[in-house]
Amino acid sequence: MKRSEQFITVPLDEGLIVARRDGDRLFVMNGSARFMWEKRSEGVADADIPRLTAMHYGIDVEQAREDFGKTLLRWQAEGLAEPQRNCRHYSIGGVPFDVHYPNMALESVVAPIFSHLESERNAENGRSRKDFELAADGAQFVLRADGIEILKCGDIDALIDKLTLSVVMHAEDSIKGLVSIHAAAIGTRCHCVLVPGASGSGKSTLAAGMLASERISYLTDDISPLDGASLRIVPVPGALVLKSGSWQALESLLPEVSGLAIRRRRGQEVRYWSPPVAQVAAGPLPVTAAVFPRYESGRKVELGRLSPLEGLSRLIAAPCVVSAPITIETIDRISGWARAIPFYTLAYGSLADATQTVEDLLGS
Numbered sequence: 326m327k328r329s330e331q332f333i334t335v336p337l338d339e340g341l342i343v344a345r346r347d348g349d350r351l352f353v354m355n356g357s358a359r360f361m362w363e364k365r366s367e368g369v370a371d372a373d374i375p376r377l378t379a380m381h382y383g384i385d386v387e388q389a390r391e392d393f394g395k396t397l398l399r400w401q402a403e404g405l406a407e408p409q410r411n412c413r414h415y416s417i418g419g420v421p422f423d424v425h426y427p428n429m430a431l432e433s434v435v436a437p438i439f440s441h442l443e444s445e446r447n448a449e450n451g452r453s454r455k456d457f458e459l460a461a462d463g464a465q466f467v468l469r470a471d472g473i474e475i476l477k478c479g480d481i482d483a484l485i486d487k488l489t490l491s492v493v494m495h496a497e498d499s500i501k502g503l504v505s506i507h508a509a510a511i512g513t514r515c516h517c518v519l520v521p522g523a524s525g526s527g528k529s530t531l532a533a534g535m536l537a538s539e540r541i542s543y544l545t546d547d548i549s550p551l552d553g554a555s556l557r558i559v560p561v562p563g564a565l566v567l568k569s570g571s572w573q574a575l576e577s578l579l580p581e582v583s584g585l586a587i588r589r590r591r592g593q594e595v596r597y598w599s600p601p602v603a604q605v606a607a608g609p610l611p612v613t614a615a616v617f618p619r620y621e622s623g624r625k626v627e628l629g630r631l632s633p634l635e636g637l638s639r640l641i642a643a644p645c646v647v648s649a650p651i652t653i654e655t656i657d658r659i660s661g662w663a664r665a666i667p668f669y670t671l672a673y674g675s676l677a678d679a680t681q682t683v684e685d686l687l688g689s
Contacts (some may be wrong), residue, residue, distance in 0.1 A: 332405075334362075343405065345409060347472060349355065352405060357382065358396055365406070371397065388415060401427070402462030404469055408550040415492075416444040416563045418550075419608075422455040422492060431459055431466075434586070435485060438564045439492075439601040455495045457488060470489040470495075482589045485597070493548055493563045500559050502550030504659060506645040508615075510558045511535045512546035513687050516613040517544055517558055520683075521643040527618045530571035534680040537578035541684070553648070557661050558610035564597040566590065574676045614686045615668045624674035626682055633660075636668025 335342045337358035341363075350544045354362060361383060364374050375390035382389070394506040400406035411432060418507045424439065426432035466484045466557040468476040468491075476487045491633040497505060505576070511530040528546075544560040552559050565641035567582060568573065575582050617631075617639055631639070647655060669686075673679035 328604050336364065345404065350356065352403065357392065359377060361393055361396055368429065371573055402460045402467055404472060404474065413441040414444055415439055415444050417492060417496045419499060419565065420496040420560050422457060422495060424687055425458040427460050431461060435459065435488065438485065438489065438597045438599060441562065441602050441605055453499065456641065457491065485588060486590050489563055493561055496561045497548050497550060500550045502559060502647060503553035504551040504645050504647050504654040504657070506549040506551065506640060507547065508549040509546050509645040510549045511545060512610045514542065516687070517610040518686055519558065519612050519615040520618060521615060521640055522617060527620045529565050529567055529681065530574060530676065533565050533575055533619050534578050534676045535568060535683060536600050536604055538684065539604065541604065543600045543604050544606045544610065549573065552609050555609060557611050559578065559609045560606040562605050564599045567596045567598055569594040572596065578676065606656065612666050614666060616671045616683060617669070618671045621672055622674055624672050625674040626675065626678040629634055631668040631670060633663045637663040
């Protein structure tokens with residue numbers, strides 16, 4: 326897209342007012358910034374603009390080069406110019422997205438969180454590709470989605486939290502499942518087990534512990550969309566977010582977790598763990614059981630059966646969201662699905678015992 330198609334520009338005295346056509350902000354440029362902007366719009370190379378600026382204003386070319394460098398960085402941070410950046414291509418649950426990194430320092434921190442989702446650029450699968458752009462503006466970090474600023478902050482952890490959440494929400498919006506369940510899901514090549522629960526219930530810990538076995542595949546850590554056509558769980562395999570309370574329990578099963586950077590997420594210390602690419606589920610899987618975990622120190626593992634009514638009640642409280650509009654047919658399909666799968670409670674004091682119990686359910 327040409328710059329003239331991307332931006333609206335209106336002269337004001339010797340300066341210029343600039344706005345993105347799809348944006349919600351105005352940018353006011355002084356005379357020298359206007360000169361540089363217009364030269365770039367004419368197709369003049371960035372390397373030549375300082376020399377032309379120096380000639381136009383009768384200033385030292387080194388001063389002009391420094392001024393243009395600062396101006397260009399500011400434009401890049403504000404989304405008015407393309408930054409010198411690296412773009413990585415990803416796919417989550419068949420939904421493509423790109424992340425643009427402004428420098429190696431930021432890329433080295435953020436990219437490992439999405440390493441299990443990297444894909445070829447042409448892996449569209451008929452889905453709309455989302456562009457996430459990271460920028461560094463002095464002490465501030467900026468995150469844009471399709472050119473629109475969605476976060477500006479001075480905290481790298483807040484940036485990571487917003488980006489990881491935005492990626493998952495992009496996938497969920499694109500998939501449009503019959504029901505979106507707050508649950509982890511792990512499985513084999515044939516089927517999966519749902520692990521629903523509120524934040525802090527231990528579902529991520531249990532899912533990570535299961536993935537210590539190479540036989541287990543990973544579907545999701547947080548949002549489990551139930552496909553309306555097949556009534557299978559569609560993979561949305563974001564990085565697992567492991568709170569500090571789980572680190573010691575996972576130490577013997579996944580020793581690599583202890584070497585991951587500690588981040589803060591919503592007031593808690595966490596580590597983001599990306600599972601091996603080979604263990605990411607290739608497609609939707611049917612649910613063979615739903616397990617509601619509860620950790621109790623020193624507790625022997627105990628699996629308790631729930632009725633379909635009790636199981637569905639807990640699932641709704643996890644919570645889950647049903648796609649609108651809800652119809653009689655929707656309710657019939659959900660209740661029929663709930664009657665067809667067993668629901669369990671899982672009380673445990675040993676993560677190793679809990680993972681073995683769930684693996685037995687998958688095997689049966």
